[in-house]
Amino acid sequence: AAVSLGITYEAIQPHLRIPEAKGRSIIVRKGISGLLTPGGIQSQAFVLNDITNQLIFEKELSDRILLSDVFGVAVFDPQGSLVIANRDVHDFCRANAISLDGRDRFMEGLTPFIMEKGNEGALFDEWLQRTPITVSLTKPDKQYLKVDISTLPVGEKQYSLFILTNITKLKEVEILKGQIVSIVSHELKTPMTNIMGFSEILVEELEGEMKHFAGIIQEESVRLTKFVNTFLDINRIEEGRQQIKMVPVLLSDLLEEAALTLSPLAEKKGIKLLVQKAVLPVSVSADRDLTKQCIINLAENAMKYSPPNREVTLQIEETADTVRVNIIDQGYGIRNEDLNNIFEKFFRSSSEETEDIKGSGLGLSFVKEAVEAQGGRIAVTSTYGLRSTFSLVFPKAA
Template sequence: MLQPRYLSVVLSFFISGVTTAFISFLPSSDLTILVISFISCFIFGSILIYFALDYLVFQEVNQLYDRIKQIKKKDFSITPRKQLVEKTNPIELLKKELNTYVTSKEDEVFELKKAAKYRQEFLADVSHELKTPIFAAQGFVHTLLDNPDEDVEIRSKFLEKAAKSLDGLDNLVQDLLTVSQIETGAIKIEKKKMNLRALVEEIFEQVEAKARKRGVTLTLEAPAIPVYVKADMLRISQVILNLVVNGIKYGKENGSVTVLLTEKKKVVQISVIDNGPGIASEHLHRIFERFYRIDKSRAKNSGGTGLGLSIVKHIVQAHNGKITVHSAENKGTTFEFKLEKA
C-alpha cells in the first residue's frame, strides 16, 4: 500500500501534467510559463494532497485499524461513550459506531466477569452450606456404626441429631430449588383475589409459639375490613412468613413485630417492622443476596439456610414489585413492598 507522501507525489504529477497540457493550448503560453505552471501545480498539489490524505484518510483509517486490533486482543479500554460526539465525516461516523460497539462489548465483558465471580462465590457458599449438615450427619452415623453396642438412649440421641442435620440439608435443597425455579420461570405466579388481612392473621397463628418463646408481641395494623389484593397467595404467604419469622428470630427479646397494611389508590403497601438491633448500613445493599448473613454465628444457631430473603426478593419481583429495607443500628428494621389492589 502506497504511503501518503508517495501517493501525493504521483497524483500531483498527473494533475500538474494535465493542467500544463491545457495551458499549452493558450496563445500566450511559452516554455517558461509552462514550466512555472507545472512546478507550481506540482509543489502546491503535493502539499495539499499529502495533508488531505494523511489527516483526513490515513490517520483516521489507522485509528480504525488500531481499534480493530484492540478488539482482536480483547482490549476494550478505548474512548468512553460519553466522549463520542456526532460527526458528519463518514469515517468519523464509522469510528463512532466502532467505538460504540467496542464500548458495548466492554460492558458485556464486565457483566460476564461479574457473573463469573458471582458463580464462584455461589459455588463456594453452596459447598460450605452443604458440607456442614452432611459432615454432621456422617459423624453421628459413623459413630453409631463404629459402636454398635452403644447404649440405646445415646444411639437415639445420635440418630435424632443426624436426622436434624438431614432435615436442615433438605430445607437448604428445597430453598435452592425454589430460588432456581423462580429465576428460570419454572414456578408460575398465579395472581388471584385474596384477603391479605386474613392471611397475616393466619401467619401470626402459625408463629405464635415462636414469638411467645422469645416474648415477642405480634401486631397487625390494618383496616378492620378485608384488604383484597391480586397476588399468588402461596408465594406471598412465604414472603410475609419469612419476614415475620426473621423479625422474631433476629429482633430483640421481649420486643415486637408489626405488620402494617396501608391501602393506597391502586396498591396496598405491606410493611413488616421490628424494634430489634437493626442492620448496619454496610450490610443493607447485600442482605437479599444468597447465603449472605450479617451475623454468621447467630444465623447458624437460628437454623436458617441463608436463602430466605433471596426467595422473598424473587417472589416480590415476580409480582412486578420491589422490596425495600430501611434500618439503622439500634433503631429496628422495616421491610416494605407493594401489591396490586384487587
C-alpha cells in the first residue's frame, strides 16, 4: 500500500497545480495540514515503505533463525548486543558457562573450546578471516560444532552472524580414520627402518650391478620412511597430539641452520641457495623445531621443482603487523587452477616438466598444518613457468 501510494503520487504530480501568490514566498505548512499536502503524503509513504521493508526483513530473519535446522544461530547488532539466538545456543552456552551478554564476551567464552590455534584474544575481523572454526564441547555431551561467522547487512548497518552446525558424527569418523591410518603407519615404520639399515650395509659390501640395485632399495626405503614419518606428523597435529612449544625464535638463525642442512642437496642439484636476513634481528613466537622443519620442507620443494643453475632465496620480510619467511624460487611455477589444491594431502600439480619428479604430496600439507598450529598461516604466489614464492606468515611478537 505504501509503495502504491508513492507511485500514485509520482503519476499525478505533473498534473497538480499549487497556486503561488506573486511577490510572496511559499510558506511550508507543518503539522497535520502539512502532511495532507501531496508532498507530505509522498514523504510519509516512503517512510512507511522503509519501515515495512525493515519489519519484513526482521520477520524473515527471525523465522530463519528460530526454525533453522542447523544446531544454532546467534545474531549481534553493530554495538555487539545480542539481537536473537535460538534455544540450542542458549542451552549449550548455559551448560558450558559461555556468556551471551555481548558478541565479544560470546567469542571470549568460545575461545577455550576452539580446536584450531591462533584465535586466542583475536578480534572479530580476524575471526571472519579464519572462519569456519571448530569447537569441541564436553557438556552436556561430547560434541563438535562448526562455527561459520559472517556479517549481515541491514540497511547501512552491519550485524554479526554466528551459525553453528553439529559435526560430531563427521568428526568422530575423521578421528577414527586417523587412528586407523596411524596404527598402520606405525606398523610400517619398524620394517622400513630395518630395510633401510640392511640396504645401507649391502651398498657398502656389494660391487657392480648388485651394488646399484642395493642403492635403489636404500633410496626408496628412505623415501618411504620419510613419507610415513610426515604422515604421522600431520596426523598428530590434526588430532591435537603434537606438543607445540611456543618460544621467542630468532628467524635469521633458523634460515642459516636450514641453509646449512640443505647445502649438500643444493650443490647436488646445481642450485645457488641464498639467505637474505632483515636489517635488524627479527623474532617471533613459534615452535622452533616445527618452524625449522617447515622452512626446510619448502626450500627442498623449491630446489626439487627448479631446473639446475637457478637460485632459491630464503628471505625475512617485515610488514606492519606480520613477519614473513619467504622461500623464493626460479622454478617451473604452479598453474592457477592448482593453487587452491596444493595444500591438500596427496595432491600433486601436474605438468610436463614435473611429471617425472618423485614426491608424496604430503610436504605442503604438513607445512600448512604445522604453521597454523602455531597461530600463523601459509601463503603462495606463483607465475607458471617462471617462479613461485611460499611464505610462512607469523604475527609480530608483542
